[in-house]
Amino acid sequence: MPADNEEGVPLTQAVQVTFSEPMDVDSVEGAFALTIAETPVQVAGTFEWNDDLTGFMFTPGERLALDTEYHIGWSADSAFNAGRRSALPAFDSRFVTVPFPAIVSTYPHDGAESVQPYGGVSLYFASKMNPETILDRVTIDPAPEGELDGFFSEYDNRYDILFPMVAAAQYTITIAPGMEDVYGNAIESELTFGFVTGEEDPELSFNIPWAGIGVYDSQREATELFVTQRNVEQVNLYLHTVDKASFFAQLNGEQYYPDSR
Template structure:
C-alpha cells in the first residue's frame, strides 16, 4: 500500500520553539534516500536528517529556526517506502515559530489624564511571561517588568501568567505625569522576547471637588447647616482652609474626615434668615501629596430659610370648595410642628382633626368630617413658629364654603337584571338626593336584545344600547322627589302605572 504521513511535529496550529526539530512520522518504514531527496522547506534552512526508527524522519536546523517566521514544508511523491511504493499524495503544510513577546494592553491607556492617585497600573502580554507555578510567589521572586520615571515605591504582582499589576505604596503624586517603561528583552515562557522598549505616559488627576453640601443653588437651607466639601483625593488642610471663603463672612471652625477628603465648616452660631451665601474654594487648595492644586476656583451659592409665613391655602380664602377636600396650608419654610395645632381654630368646631406635615414642601394637611353646604372659618394664629422660634407675627383667617353634594338618582335593585311578576303590583325603590323630579321610562325588550344584554358581550352591549331607538316604549312618567338638602330618600315606584309614594 502507498505510505501515508500519520503525524507531524510541530502539529497544526502549534508554534515551534526555535530549538525544536521537525518530525515526520509515517505509517510504514520509508526509504531514507528518497524521502530526504523529496524534502523541501521554504525559507531554506541548513540542517541534518536523522531516522530514530525506519518510519520517523527528524530534521534538525543547524542554527535553529528564525523567530516569528512561517515555514512551508513539502514532501513530493518521489518519497518511497522501503518496498519502493511512492506516497499516495504530496505532503504540503506550514508551521510558525514562536514570535516576539508583545504588550497587548496597558491600564491606564497611553496619554490618559485624570488618573486616580491610588489607581493601579496593569500590563497585559500576548504570551505567558511567568510559569503558572510562580504566580502565587511573592513579588521579589517574580520578574519585575515595569519601571517608572519619576520612580514610584510600590509592589507588583502577577495575577496570572500574562497580566502584571503594580500598586503604589502611597499613591501617585497628584498632577504629575509619569513615564512607564517595559524594557526590551523581557522573555516569555516560550522563549519569545520583547523586541523593543514599550513606553507610555499618563497623568495623575489634580484634586477636584466632587460634592458640596449645601448643593449649588439650594434654598431653604437650615440656619444650623454645616458646609461640607468632598474632594477627589486627600487634601492639605492648611492650604485648603486658607483657600475657603464665605460671603457674607461667617465665623466658624473647620474639621476633617480621617482620610482628609471631606472638609467641614461649622458656623459658630445660627446663620441669618433669608440670606444668600457665596462659597469659594480658591486654586491655592493643595493636595496632601505633591504640589498639585485645584485646576480652577470652585464657587457655589445657597440661600437660608426665609422668615416663616403662610404662602397660600387650598381651598383659598372666600372660595367655594368640594365637601370631600382637606385643608392644606403651605408655609414659606420648615415649621415647628408642635406649635401649629395649638394656634389653629376651626369653626364650626369639628369632633376630630387629623394632621399630616409634609416636609418636602412645608405643607400642613388638616382633615376632618367636612360637611356639604357649610360655611367654615379657620383661624391661623400668629404664634405658629419655625424651629428657631420665629413666629408668623400676625393672625390670618381662611373662610370657605362647601358646595352641596352632587345630585343622584338610581334604582335600588341588586343588579342590571331582575325578575319581576307582571301579574301583581310590581314595585321597585328609587334612591334620590338633591333632585326635585325624576323622569322614568319603561320599555319592552325583544328576546334577541335581552340575550345580547345578558350574554358574554353584555358589557359592550350595555354601553351601546339605546332603548329610545332600539326598544318598544310602554310608558313614561315623572315623579316629584322631595328631601332635605344633601339628604337621601327612597321613592317606591309602581311599574304598573299606579301612583308612586315616598318609601
C-alpha cells in the same frame, strides 16, 4: 453640597466639598471660608476629611441664620493639592437658608366660592413646621362636628386640616399666632381667610343587589323600584327588553359586547 444657588437650605446643613485628587489639608482648611454674603462675617466650624483626602465635611459650630445668603469658597492660589504641586483656582458657591416661618397660601383661597364640601382645608408654609404647634391654633366658624384632625406633608410643607364640611356654608378660618417651624421660630401674625362651599354633587343609585340586577314580580298590582338620590330633581326611567346573553353576562359580572356586525 449645598448646590450652587440652592435655596431653602436647612439651618443645620453641613457643607460637603469633593475634589478630583488628594489635597493638602492645611492649605485647604486655611483657605476655605463660609461667609455671610456681602459681609466679612466668617462662620466657624470643624472639618472632617475622608480617608484619601479627596473631600471634607465642614460642620458649622452654630446654627445658620434664617433667610440668609451664604457663600462657600476660597481665593485663587490659596489651596493646594497633596504635595503642594499645584494650586486651586478661585471658587465661589452661594446658597440661601430657609425663610422665616409663614403661611404662603391656603386651600381654598380667601374669597373662594362653590368649594367642594369635602375633606377640609390646607395650609401651605414657607418651610418645614412643627406639626404639634399647628392644630390648636386653628379656629373654624361655623364649628364642625367632632374634633379636628391634621397631617403635615414635608414634601410640599402642607398641613391638611380634616373635618366634615357642610354644603352651601360660609366658612371663616382664623389662624392664631404661635405656629412654629422645626427650629422653634414662631409666626407672629394672625391670619384669617374665608370661603363658601357649594352644593354636594348630584348622586343617584338604584337600591338593588350587587351586580346591578333586581328581581321584580310583574303580577303585582304596583311594581316599585327604590332609588337613593341627592340633589336630583327628576328621574326618568325607561323599559327595554334584554336578550339572554346580555342578561347572563350581567348576572355573572361579565362585560358583554353585542355583535355589531
